[in-house]
Amino acid sequence: MAPKTTIAKLDRELSAEEKEAFHREAEGRMKTFSYRKPPQQRAAKDVVLLGNTSLASVLVQVVRDGGENNLHYHTGSDTCWFVIKGRVRFYGVGNKVIGEFGPQDGIIMPGGARYWFEKTGPDELELLQVIAKDSTKPFPMAGAYDRVNLEPAKAWMDDDPALQVYEKAPR
Numbered sequence: 325m326a327p328k329t330t331i332a333k334l335d336r337e338l339s340a341e342e343k344e345a346f347h348r349e350a351e352g353r354m355k356t357f358s359y360r361k362p363p364q365q366r367a368a369k370d371v372v373l374l375g376n377t378s379l380a381s382v383l384v385q386v387v388r389d390g391g392e393n394n395l396h397y398h399t400g401s402d403t404c405w406f407v408i409k410g411r412v413r414f415y416g417v418g419n420k421v422i423g424e425f426g427p428q429d430g431i432i433m434p435g436g437a438r439y440w441f442e443k444t445g446p447d448e449l450e451l452l453q454v455i456a457k458d459s460t461k462p463f464p465m466a467g468a469y470d471r472v473n474l475e476p477a478k479a480w481m482d483d484d485p486a487l488q489v490y491e492k493a494p495r
Contacts, residue, residue: 388449398436408427415440
């Protein structure tokens with residue numbers, strides 16, 4: 325594997341051969357994917373990982389009744405949410421409505437922004453989740469490990485230790 329190279333360094337310090345090796349190594353890591361709604365695994369929510377790199381993760385969350393999450397934020401990632409099917413309502417602090425979105429609508433949630441969401445309407449919600457990771461704060465997968473809860477976890481979250489991190493009360 326070629327050494328880590330930044331784009332700024334690419335044009336200034338690399339020879340033509342090193343630059344070509346940089347491109348070929350990156351092109352060797354390209355991944356294709358397709359999405360098909362999975363058979364229901366959990367009662368309230370299923371999560372499908374479509375692809376993962378060192379800087380981004382792409383998932384689909386299938387949310388059913390009871391699959392809403394709790395008020396939380398992320399410390400090492402920004403997330404883009406995009407509705408494939410169904411409807412979702414995002415809330416901020418004090419249950420203030422941030423927005424309600426249907427198919428082909430979405431929201432970009434910067435790291436540190438406090439939010440939660442719920443499915444609205446009778447249909448299952450399918451949400452595309454694109455997570456841009458902070459490369460200076462490594463964590464193993466998607467964004468769960470940089471997640472900090474501000475309210476108690478929902479019942480469906482009980483079996484995932486990554487969803488059990490809480491903010492300490494201020495001193």
